[in-house]
Amino acid sequence: MxxxxxxxxxxxxxxxxxxxxxxxxxxxxxxxxxxxxxxxxxxxxxxxxxxxxxxxxxxxxxFDKTEDLLLAVYGECIARLTNSAVEAMAEVDPHSDVGAVARQVLDSFFQVIEDPHLARVVWMEVLGVSPRVEQTYLTVMQQFGALLLGYLRTFAGDVPSGPDLDVDLLATAAIGGISHTAMTWYLSGYAAERRAVVATIATMLANIVAPLQA
Structure with a gap:
């Protein structure tokens, strides 16, 4: 046979x-x-x-090589993070203010980050591997930032017109702050309590979204 x-x-x-x-x-x-x-x-x-x-x-x-497995694992990690945020969004009180909404969504998100294996893969192991992996990382981060900021905008009103406001850059700033905080939180061995991390980032996001209020 x-x-x-x-x-x-x-x-x-x-x-x-x-x-x-x-x-x-x-x-x-x-x-x-x-x-x-x-x-x-x-x-x-x-x-x-x-x-x-x-x-x-x-x-x-x-898989052709270990890099392909890394990307597949990374994709599943990102799916877990994204799903946690989307599921939290579905449970948000539509009458909540931006800060409360951000806290609810971020608490679910950072709860997933408490898995140290996931945190290391997402914020450490995909960096500097290859241009393909780097581009995947940058695209994913930008997409998640746009998803989160776009959702929070529904609680803040329409974006005013003007040459000095770039929503894509706001999304980049938002995910940059979240990403760096997640990485340092993981590297610290989760020294701060999750609620403190969430409250801090929620405040930052509320301030980022504030200029979008009509």
Missing amino acids: TEVESAGRSYGGESAIDRDDRRRRQLLDAGLRVFGSVGYRAATVRGLCREAKVADRHFYRH
């Missing part, structure tokens, strides 16, 4: 597709643990496969 034929067979009620999905999931979970602990640069395909409990050959069925 060839390897292809063997790969297509079911074992223990698990189809070939299910096996592939399970192994990919195991590699993603292992990637988060390894990149989030020893770091991306110290990771090897063999070490990742051992952590995932899969044979080395299965790695290359899903």
Whole structure:
């Protein structure tokens, strides 16, 4: 029997597709643990496969190189962060002021950041890897800043016209402040209480959004 034929067979009620999905999931979970602990640069395909409990050959069925796994893990981390914010947005009292809304959304966001593996991947391990990873990081940060600022704008009124106000730069400023705070909070071993971090950043965001009020 060839390897292809063997790969297509079911074992223990698990189809070939299910096996592939399970192994990919195991590699993603292992990637988060390894990149989030020893770091991306110290990771090897063999070490990742051992952590995932899969044979080395299965790695290359899903990823060309460790950079591809890093990007996949990073994408899942960003999805967790974004989903936490979006879910919090759905529960916001529409009559709340901007500061209260920011605190509610950010509390959910920073709760996810309390996972040190995720925090290290998002704010440490994707930096300086390659132009492709760097561009992905910058695009993701800008998109999240635009999402958050755009949402808060609905509580602040319309943006006034004028040549001196650049909403894209405001989004960059917002996510820059959040991102740097998240990184330093992680590096401090989460020394400050989450509520203090959230209250501080919420105040900053309220001040950023304030000029957008009509």
